[in-house]
Amino acid sequence: MSLVAPVTIQKITGSSLIEVPDLLAVEEPLEIRLGFGPVDDRQQRSVAVTMRTPGHDEELAMGFLFTEGIIHKSTDVISCRHCVQDSAKEGNVMRVELNPDVVVDWSRLTRNTFTSSSCGLCGKTTIDAVMALTPGPIDADFLLEPAVLHALPDRVRETQRAFAYTGGIHAAALFDADGKLLLIREDIGRHNALDKLIGAAFWQNWLPLSQFGIFLSGRIGVELVQKSWMAGVPLLAAVGAPSxxxxxMAQEAGITMAGFVRNERFNLYNKPERVSLQQPLSV
Structure with a gap:
């Protein structure tokens, strides 16, 4: 499947109209199904449906299952592939076969409902649920210069193929303390882009990501902090604002958070000691 779809639009400039071709970011549903249980009693269950931009679907499934606490290591997974038996859904259903020894705690998946702003959970309940899945606050020896953060928006934008065509897709990027970009994933959904990134790191046995930062092309919602915490990321930066x-949650996690990273500026919301500042902080 393509990341972009062609359309014809009516473009208005002043009172003039012209018909021109354009490109849109593709949005398609992805259903994640689990195969689980002992060898002599395998079962299948649908665990999530998310709207995503096709591509890196295996990583998206892995990242989702890891950050939800369903899988913990690569050996928990036997296979991850698209289902093809239903031609109407071909490419939009991902089946993940778990090792027979993996015991699935289905109650953990109910926590995923907190990603909705109208779910009714309070902040403390949300944070307590995530803390139950993590080893505690992140204590990583990670330090970078402000110039590294200043350079990230342009460097990431240069790599965003789909954004260059559509202007409507998010990116998540993994970088080291020197600003080197190691992985970049795009998706119409901010949480999906991050799941793809974490899923790729999961496959490569890079977790926990204690010596890396993550840069996001949009705002920072609590679900993105949760996923970063699960992956052991010490610094989370974004072009937009945090909630x-x-x-x-970042404070509880011990994650350094930088928002409004653009135009040679950024705001630090906690753990500023991971950014090497030349002058003491003032209020």
């Missing part, structure tokens, strides 16, 4: 609950 109040995102900052609260």
């Amino acid at each position: 109040s609950l995102a900052v609260q």
Whole structure:
């Protein structure tokens, strides 16, 4: 499947109209199914449906299952592939076969409902649920210069193939303390882009990501902090603003959070000691 889809649009400039070709970011549903249980009693269950931009679907499934606490290591997974038996859904259903020894705690998946802003959970409940899955606050020896953060928006934008065509797709990028970009994933959904990134790192046995930062092309919601915490990321930066609950969770996680990273500026919301500042902080 392609990341972009061609359309014809009516383009208005002042009172003039012209018909021109354009490209849109593709949005398609992806159903994630689990195959689980002992060898003599295998079962199948659908665990999630997410709207995503096709591509790196295996990584998306792995990242989702890892950050939800369903899988913990690569040996938990026997295979991950698209289902092809239903031609109407070909390419939009991903089946993940778990090792027979993996015991699935289905109650953990109910926590995923907190990603909705109208779910009714309070901030403390949300954070407590995530803390139950993590080893505790992140204590990583990670330090970078402000110039590294200043350079990230342009460097990431240069690599965003789909964004260059559509202007409507998010990116998540993994970088080291010197600003080297190691992985970049794109998707119409911010959480999907991050799941793909974490899923790729999961496959390569890079987790926990204690010596790397993650850069996001949009705002920082609490679900993005949760996923980063699960992956052991010490620094999370973004072009946009964080929410109040995102900052609260980052504080509990020991994650350095930088928002509004653009135009040679950024705001630090907690753990500023991971950014090497030449002058003391003032209020």
